[in-house]
Amino acid sequence: MTLRVRLSIKNKYLIIPNQLNVKSTYCSYAETQAFSALVNDYINDSNSLKPFFAFDPSFGGIKDSVEARKKNQPNRGLLVSCIQDSYGKVNSSEKVKQNIQLLKSENTFTVCAAHQPNIFTGHLYFVYKIVHAIKLADELNKQMPEYHFVPVYFMGSEDADLNELGEVKIKDKIYKWETNQKGAVGRMTIDEGFIKLINEISIELSSEPYGKETIALLETVYKKGLTIEKATFSLVNELFGKYGLLIFLPDNKTYKNEFADIIEKELFTSFSNKLLQQTIAKFPLEYKVQTGGRDINLFYLKDGIRERIEKTANGYVVVNTSIHFTDADIKNETKNFPERFSPNVILRPLFQEKLLPNIAFIGGGGELAYWLELKNIFDASSVPYPVLFLRNSFLIISEKFKKELNGLSVSFLELFKDDDALLEQLVAKLSTKQILLDQEKNEFVQLYQNISTTASSVDTTLEKHVESLKIKALKRISILEKKMFRAEKKQFSKEIQQLLNVKNELFPNNYLQERVDNLFTFYAVYGPAFIEQIFHHSLTTEQKFSVLEIEK
Numbered sequence: 001m002t003l004r005v006r007l008s009i010k011n012k013y014l015i016i017p018n019q020l021n022v023k024s025t026y027c028s029y030a031e032t033q034a035f036s037a038l039v040n041d042y043i044n045d046s047n048s049l050k051p052f053f054a055f056d057p058s059f060g061g062i063k064d065s066v067e068a069r070k071k072n073q074p075n076r077g078l079l080v081s082c083i084q085d086s087y088g089k090v091n092s093s094e095k096v097k098q099n100i101q102l103l104k105s106e107n108t109f110t111v112c113a114a115h116q117p118n119i120f121t122g123h124l125y126f127v128y129k130i131v132h133a134i135k136l137a138d139e140l141n142k143q144m145p146e147y148h149f150v151p152v153y154f155m156g157s158e159d160a161d162l163n164e165l166g167e168v169k170i171k172d173k174i175y176k177w178e179t180n181q182k183g184a185v186g187r188m189t190i191d192e193g194f195i196k197l198i199n200e201i202s203i204e205l206s207s208e209p210y211g212k213e214t215i216a217l218l219e220t221v222y223k224k225g226l227t228i229e230k231a232t233f234s235l236v237n238e239l240f241g242k243y244g245l246l247i248f249l250p251d252n253k254t255y256k257n258e259f260a261d262i263i264e265k266e267l268f269t270s271f272s273n274k275l276l277q278q279t280i281a282k283f284p285l286e287y288k289v290q291t292g293g294r295d296i297n298l299f300y301l302k303d304g305i306r307e308r309i310e311k312t313a314n315g316y317v318v319v320n321t322s323i324h325f326t327d328a329d330i331k332n333e334t335k336n337f338p339e340r341f342s343p344n345v346i347l348r349p350l351f352q353e354k355l356l357p358n359i360a361f362i363g364g365g366g367e368l369a370y371w372l373e374l375k376n377i378f379d380a381s382s383v384p385y386p387v388l389f390l391r392n393s394f395l396i397i398s399e400k401f402k403k404e405l406n407g408l409s410v411s412f413l414e415l416f417k418d419d420d421a422l423l424e425q426l427v428a429k430l431s432t433k434q435i436l437l438d439q440e441k442n443e444f445v446q447l448y449q450n451i452s453t454t455a456s457s458v459d460t461t462l463e464k465h466v467e468s469l470k471i472k473a474l475k476r477i478s479i480l481e482k483k484m485f486r487a488e489k490k491q492f493s494k495e496i497q498q499l500l501n502v503k504n505e506l507f508p509n510n511y512l513q514e515r516v517d518n519l520f521t522f523y524a525v526y527g528p529a530f531i532e533q534i535f536h537h538s539l540t541t542e543q544k545f546s547v548l549e550i551e552k
Contacts, residue, residue, distance in 0.1 A: 095244035157186025
């Protein structure tokens with residue numbers, strides 16, 4: 001695929017030629033050493049995890065998921081009506097309009113990705129998981145033409161963690177929204193502090209090929225007085241509307257009313273926590289439990305607060321407030337104001353799946369980990385559990401960095417090593433001298449084996465003494481190797497610094513690029529073509545890590 005940009009410039013992040021191609025290379029997630037054992041075992045079909053999910057992450061699993069969902073339909077009339085209200089006067093694409101209408105049919109199913117409304121989309125993986133949902137839905141429409149599949153972005157607008165959602169890194173600078181607003185971030189409004197952020201970002205990006213267009217987009221969607229939810233809705237629609245993505249806004253009284261029976265059951269029986277603890281007790285010990293849950297997995301959401309609900313001897317209290325309820329009061333509250341009850345991480349997936357005709361969920365490693373704790377809760381609520389797919393991951397390597405890596409004879413897979421191992425390998429490649437003593441150490445081990453055999457034939461108790469001498473000698477040889485490496489390392493200080501600079505740009509602070517950098521660092525350079533490239537190279541069910549190299 002060829003992209004055309006308007007001019008050729010040098011940029012710290014990318015070099016933009018007049019024409020460029022993007023080459024994709026795929027490797028296993030295990031090879032990156034950046035994902036948990038649980039994630040690697042899940043995508044590699046480990047038997048130890050099979051009791052904790054319903055369907056395999058494959059086309060076969062999707063077919064089984066469709067059959068299960070066909071027998072358990074959501075309230076489609078309510079769903080379509082609410083989504084139509086959400087779009088209101090929004091300038092939506094024909095594909096979006098078509099997908100909304102398709103949801104009326106019991107042969108239409110959704111592929112869902114969920115994420116909070118991070119300002120300016122937050123980290124790159126926000127884009128990757130949404131595009132994965134779009135690409136998978138497109139592929140399923142080809143593979144299973146007797147059905148329709150619609151991609152959905154479920155906006156976690158009730159999240160109250162402003163420290164996480166209100167910060168973004170664009171290029172080398174972190175931008176933080178300073179506001180006194182409290183409660184659900186989606187309900188917060190764009191204020192002067194937010195407009196100031198856009199102005200600061202404008203200075204950083206305006207000189208890029210698509211900088212002015214990028215800033216115009218941000219200024220259009222983030223209008224003073226709009227809620228973060230509405231602004232994010234507008235931004236995501238602008239970026240992904242042409243692909244037919246539907247945006248689901250769960251902070252809605254009608255939706256919550258549909259969930260009211262589960263809200264009441266949770267309040268009066270703490271059913272989810274009981275089932276969660278049963279699952280945790282059976283969860284394989286080699287994996288870290290992602291979330292332990294609470295007795296009541298609901299927040300109370302009202303007037304700038306989103307705080308936990310706790311049971312007391314006299315009824316219920318909302319933590320960190322003076323709000324309290326008797327049993328009768330809280331029952332009336334769920335009937336009259338269901339929108340004031342917000343599911344936490346344990347019940348949010350259940351809320352999502354109860355409302356959508358969903359057959360597949362796209363999530364990151366952390367999301368998969370806590371979803372694997374929830375199957376019993378789904379079963380107890382008679383809500384179908386979807387196929388779980390690990391979202392696609394990418395490493396974007398510009399032409400500039402690709403040339404530097406090639407010049408140093410460093411492959412992209414080698415970049416996943418820690419710095420010490422990476423530099424040791426670089427020096428070994430560049431040096432004309434021998435600085436590693438692997439062969440000598442092997443010969444040394446064989447020598448001590450021979451000595452041990454001879455010594456033990458005289459006295460078997462000497463075998464341990466010889467082993468001790470061998471270990472001490474090998475340690476001294478390893479120390480010698482390190483000294484030889486340090487001496488030779490000084491000869492290649494320029495190349496070492498060059499590699500460290502590239503590594504830090506592609507893996508900021510030793511994190512995956514997608515967990516630190518923001519979309520608009522790249523969007524300002526490539527424009528909409530950046531997202532098109534991500535879509536073009538996205539996999540569907542294959543579960544591989546993707547490296548995208550930019551070429552002339």
